[in-house]
Amino acid sequence: MVTASAPGKVYCFGEHAVVYGEPAIPCAIDRRARVTVTERADSALRISADDLSLEGFTVAYDGGPEDRPNVDAPESLLDAAMGYVRESIAQVRDLLDRPEAGFDVEIHSEIPLGAGLGSSAAVTVAAITAAAVECGHDPDPAIVADRAFQVEHSVQDGEASRADTFCSAMGGAVRVEGEDCRRLEDVPTLEFVVGYDGGAGDTGALVRGVRADRDRYDSIRETIDTIGAVVREGQAALEAGDRDAIGRCMDVNHGLLSALGVSARSLDAMVWAARDGGARGAKLTGAGGGGCIVALGDGPVRRALEFSTACEQAFATAIDRDGVRVEQR
Ligand code: MEV
Structure with missing residues (x-):
């Protein structure tokens, strides 16, 4: 076993x-x-x-x-x-x-x-x-x-x-x-808060939806290119340990994901609750449609999320430097 x-x-x-x-x-x-x-x-x-x-x-x-x-x-x-x-x-x-x-x-x-x-x-x-x-x-x-x-x-x-x-x-x-x-x-220890709306998104369907729009609209292709530019800026911010710049890139990335049509009312509400609670930045995480947001911040951000009616659970989390590991053999 x-x-x-x-x-x-x-x-x-x-x-x-x-x-x-x-x-x-x-x-x-x-x-x-x-x-x-x-x-x-x-x-x-x-x-x-x-x-x-x-x-x-x-x-x-x-x-x-x-x-x-x-x-x-x-x-x-x-x-x-x-x-x-x-x-x-x-x-x-x-x-x-x-x-x-x-x-x-x-x-x-x-x-x-x-x-x-x-x-x-x-x-x-x-x-x-x-x-x-x-x-x-x-x-x-x-x-x-x-x-x-x-x-x-x-x-x-x-x-x-x-x-x-x-x-x-x-x-x-x-x-x-x-x-x-x-x-x-060279990424610093970052404090994240995750807000969870209790729901879920269908990754396959969301990805297929973005692909269909990308095939049809130049504006969606350009939005995807712009996300790439934000990632490059975000990487520089992460490697410099510049939390304000990291947060800004998270905010811009969330706006671009909304433009792709993969956000949801509950995710947007949690993003705004986290920002109101002092987060340096906040965005949906993963395929979207429902599920979780991630915010850069700590206790006050978690409490602000807990007060949001869109949020079912909020928890603090941090980068885990360990990947897969064998626990018992
Ligand atoms: C899902 O967690 C992330 C997506 O970018 C899909 C993928 O990368 O496989 C939406």
């Missing part, structure tokens, strides 16, 4: 534009998904999951629609989460040339599903690592990141960048531009 954990993430800058080759800078946060894998004597795959949202719910799921458990998570989200695990195991069977390997997989996650905090990447990265180690193979995190990207690419119908999976595998702040993925080593 092996347990591996991997962090969730927030995007400092660059989601959506990264799908079209612009740079993005996500950073890992101290909320993790933990996956325990036990090899079976047969070739079956059994998945069980606890606490796949911050609300907390319990589910035992064998993978077939007929076994769908009675839980208070949207079915599409639950199916998606199980899809990531099934594809992760397929990647491990391929990596180790063990097509018949069977596993019991147990998931515990502190990261809400589909809310922009990289839950699927964290579960995928942790599942691949735990299953490989359980089979006696210690995979390099860069290999895990690549295999996890293949999983997201397949589950999201080809609409995925390497950003979420590379960030979760490597930890810290990372810069991803196409296939060029690397850690940024």
Whole structure:
């Protein structure tokens, strides 16, 4: 039996534009998904999951629609989460040339599903690592990141960048531009507050919507290019440790994401609540549509978010310098 954990993430800058080759800078946060894998004597795959949202719910799921458990998570989200695990195991069977390997997989996650905090990447990265180690193979995190990207690419119908999976595998702040993925080593310790509206967005549908608009409108193509410029300014601000400039880039990035049509009333309300509470900057994080915002700030920002009717939960978080790790073997 092996347990591996991997962090969730927030995007400092660059989601959506990264799908079209612009740079993005996500950073890992101290909320993790933990996956325990036990090899079976047969070739079956059994998945069980606890606490796949911050609300907390319990589910035992064998993978077939007929076994769908009675839980208070949207079915599409639950199916998606199980899809990531099934594809992760397929990647491990391929990596180790063990097509018949069977596993019991147990998931515990502190990261809400589909809310922009990289839950699927964290579960995928942790599942691949735990299953490989359980089979006696210690995979390099860069290999895990690549295999996890293949999983997201397949589950999201080809609409995925390497950003979420590379960030979760490597930890810290990372810069991803196409296939060029690397850690940024000179980023200061930043205090973030995350506001969560209790909802979720459909990443695949949101990315497809932006792609359709980009194919049709020059203004959307230019907005995506401008997000790339903001990411480059944001990177310079991060490396200089200039918190005011980092916050400004977050604010501009949020405006541009709104222009792409991926914000939501609840996300905008939380962004404004965070700014009213003194945040240096605030933006939605991830695909949008609902879920989370990230603000640069501390206690007063968290309290301002807690007073916002749009916000179901707010929590302080910080960059997690650790990526995937084996917790128990
Ligand atoms: C989703 O967390 C981030 C997007 O940029 C999609 C991706 O990069 O795969 C919207």
